[in-house]
Structure formats: structure tokens, C-alpha cells
Amino acid sequence: MSNKFKNKSKANIIEPKTKISWKEIKQQKVLLIWSAVIVVYGVIFYYLPLAGWLMAFQNYKPKDGLWHSQFIGFAKFQQLFSDITFIRTIRNTLAMGVINLIATFITAIVFAILLNEIASKGGKKVVQTISYLPHFLSWIIVTGILHDALSGSGIINEVLLKMNIIDQSINFFAHPGYFWPIVAFANVWKETGWNAIIYLAAITSIDPSLYEAASIDGAGRFAKIKYVTLPGIKPTIMILLLMNVGNVLNAGFEIQYLLGNGLVQSVSQTIDIYVLKWGISQSDYSIGTAAGIFKSLVSIVLIVIANQIAKRNGEERLF
Numbered sequence: 001m002s003n004k005f006k007n008k009s010k011a012n013i014i015e016p017k018t019k020i021s022w023k024e025i026k027q028q029k030v031l032l033i034w035s036a037v038i039v040v041y042g043v044i045f046y047y048l049p050l051a052g053w054l055m056a057f058q059n060y061k062p063k064d065g066l067w068h069s070q071f072i073g074f075a076k077f078q079q080l081f082s083d084i085t086f087i088r089t090i091r092n093t094l095a096m097g098v099i100n101l102i103a104t105f106i107t108a109i110v111f112a113i114l115l116n117e118i119a120s121k122g123g124k125k126v127v128q129t130i131s132y133l134p135h136f137l138s139w140i141i142v143t144g145i146l147h148d149a150l151s152g153s154g155i156i157n158e159v160l161l162k163m164n165i166i167d168q169s170i171n172f173f174a175h176p177g178y179f180w181p182i183v184a185f186a187n188v189w190k191e192t193g194w195n196a197i198i199y200l201a202a203i204t205s206i207d208p209s210l211y212e213a214a215s216i217d218g219a220g221r222f223a224k225i226k227y228v229t230l231p232g233i234k235p236t237i238m239i240l241l242l243m244n245v246g247n248v249l250n251a252g253f254e255i256q257y258l259l260g261n262g263l264v265q266s267v268s269q270t271i272d273i274y275v276l277k278w279g280i281s282q283s284d285y286s287i288g289t290a291a292g293i294f295k296s297l298v299s300i301v302l303i304v305i306a307n308q309i310a311k312r313n314g315e316e317r318l319f
Contacts, residue, residue, distance in 0.1 A: 055069070055285050057073055059286060060289075079287060080294065099181075099183075101248060103184045104188055108199060111193070112196040115128060116229070131196065135190060146182065150173065152171060173261060173263070179268055183255055183256065187255075199233055202236040206228065206233075214227065238315045243303075250299075253276075276288075
């Protein structure tokens with residue numbers, strides 16, 4: 001068959017157009033109404049506030065308003081990156097964000113796999129329920145528990161003294177070197193059970209016949225995890241990893257603000273705390289907006305880079 005005939009045949013094929021009738025619209029009116037509500041909500045709370053980004057390029061004064069404040073271009077961004085304090089907050093935010101990402105991501109996967117290996121359904125439910133509970137605690141309660149546990153007379157110091165590991169109590173909140181591990185531990189303890197839910201759901205969707213075939217081939221428990229469970233949840237792992245990479249600069253605000261003090265200020269301040277301190281407390285809304293724009297742009301760039309790396313390696317990706 002010639003190419004000319006093929007092209008002529010393709011040209012004669014008319015794809016039927018799908019028409020939506022009023023009857024179908026009436027049948028789906030509830031879904032359409034809720035969809036419209038969500039769209040309106042997104043426009044009001046996610047897109048309209050973007051007009052406030054204009055403040056980053058102005059010497060914004062509340063009395064002049066957004067449209068009448070003096071335009072100064074990138075002066076606020078230059079001020080940001082010439083401030084050693086802001087450079088330090090970028091370092092702190094990136095460091096804690098990466099540490100939190102690695103720690104919470106790995107522990108959630110490991111915990112989900114271990115929980116799946118529990119044979120007793122009752123025991124599995126009890127452990128699963130207990131692991132969820134810290135997620136629902138506010139950071140004020142969590143930091144209060146940390147303060148009590150890590151204080152000079154707290155349980156951690158008591159155990160270390162009893163085991164003769166240390167000679168005298170350690171003031172954990174007075175040493176900058178302990179701050180990042182404490183933040184990472186708090187995030188792991190609070191969020192591991194909650195983060196493991198989606199991995200447990202992915203594990204339950206794996207075909208049981210694959211485990212049966214692995215057993216017939218003589219695979220043990222660890223071999224099944226390596227060759228069945230992990231490959232089965234790999235797409236979920238990749239998608240969540242890509243999404244979490246964009247949140248690296250969202251290292252937190254509450255825990256750093258509540259646990260931070262003058263002795264660890266050099267390692268505890270994040271971009272969010274910087275925005276609060278200089279953008280809101282000092283009424284310099286332009287500098288706070290500039291810092292927020294920087295944070296958003298870095299997050300977008302990280303997601304795009306991570307997505308392209310996944311695409312080149314043939315892994316699951318966001319777009």
C-alpha cells in the first residue's frame with residue numbers, strides 16, 4: 001500500500017465528537033458544583049494573593065498601598081543576598097530540609113515494610129494506631145516533651161549517667177551541634193507513622209501471587225522484600241520523593257522557633273523565621289515578600305530538576 005493511499009485513508013477517517021448533553025450535566029451537577037467551589041477557593045486563596053509579590057519590587061508602605069508604593073526593582077533582593085544572616089538562614093533551611101527529607105522518607109518506608117511483615121492482625125493494628133498518634137499532637141506539645149526529656153534532669157541524661165556514658169548532664173539546647181539532629185528526630189517521631197500510610201496502601205495493592213511464586217522459588221522474607229515489595233512500591237516512592245524534594249525549603253517553623261534560643265540561633269533560624277523577624281516584626285513587608293519569592297522559585301527549580309532526572313532514568317515522574 002502506497003504512502004499516498006495511506007495518507008488519503010487517514011484523511012477520510014473522521015473522529016466522532018463527544019457531545020455533552022444537558023441531561024448528563026444535570027446528572028453530574030453535584031460534582032460540578034463542588035468542582036466549581038474548589039476552583040473558586042483555589043483562585044481566591046492561591047492565585048489572587050500572588051498580586052502581593054509586587055511588594056518585593058517596591059519600597060512598600062501600608063499607607064501608600066500596593067499600587068502607589070515606590071518601585072525599586074530588585075533592590076530588596078540585593079539587600080537579601082548581601083545580608084550574612086539571610087545566607088546563614090538559607091544554609092540552615094537547606095541542611096534541616098535535606099536531613100528531615102532523608103530521615104523521614106527512609107524511616108517511613110522501612111516502618112511500612114516492617115509493619116507489613118507482622119503476622120498478627122491485632123498486633124499490626126495496635127502498632128499502626130500508636131504510630132499515628134504523634135501526628136495529631138501540636139508542635140507545642142512535642143517541643144514540651146523534648147524539653148522535658150532532654151533537660152539536665154530529663155530521662156535522656158539520667159539514662160546516660162546511669163550507663164556511665166557521660167560524667168555530667170548535657171544541656172542539649174545549649175550546643176549548636178545537637179540542634180539539627182534533635183529537629184530530625186522530632187520529625188521522624190511525629191510523622192513516621194502517618195507517612196507510612198501511603199506505603200502500606202501501595203504494599204497491599206501488590207499481587208499476592210508474586211509472593212507465592214517467590215516462596216515456591218525458595219525466597220525468604222528478606223528476598224521477598226527485596227525482589228517483590230520494594231519493586232512493587234517503587235513508583236509510589238519515586239512520586240513522593242519528587243513531591244518532597246520541592247518541600248526541602250519548608251524545613252519548618254514551629255519547632256525551630258520553639259526550640260531555638262540565643263545559644264543556637266546561628267543554626268536554628270530558617271527562612272520562615274527570618275520572614276517573621278524582619279518582614280513582619282520590623283514591618284518591612286517587601287523584604288519578607290522577596291524572601292518568600294526566593295523560597296518558592298527554589299522549590300520549583302528543585303522539582304523540575306528532580307523530575308528531569310527521573311525522566312532520563314526512566315522512572316515515574318510528575319510531568
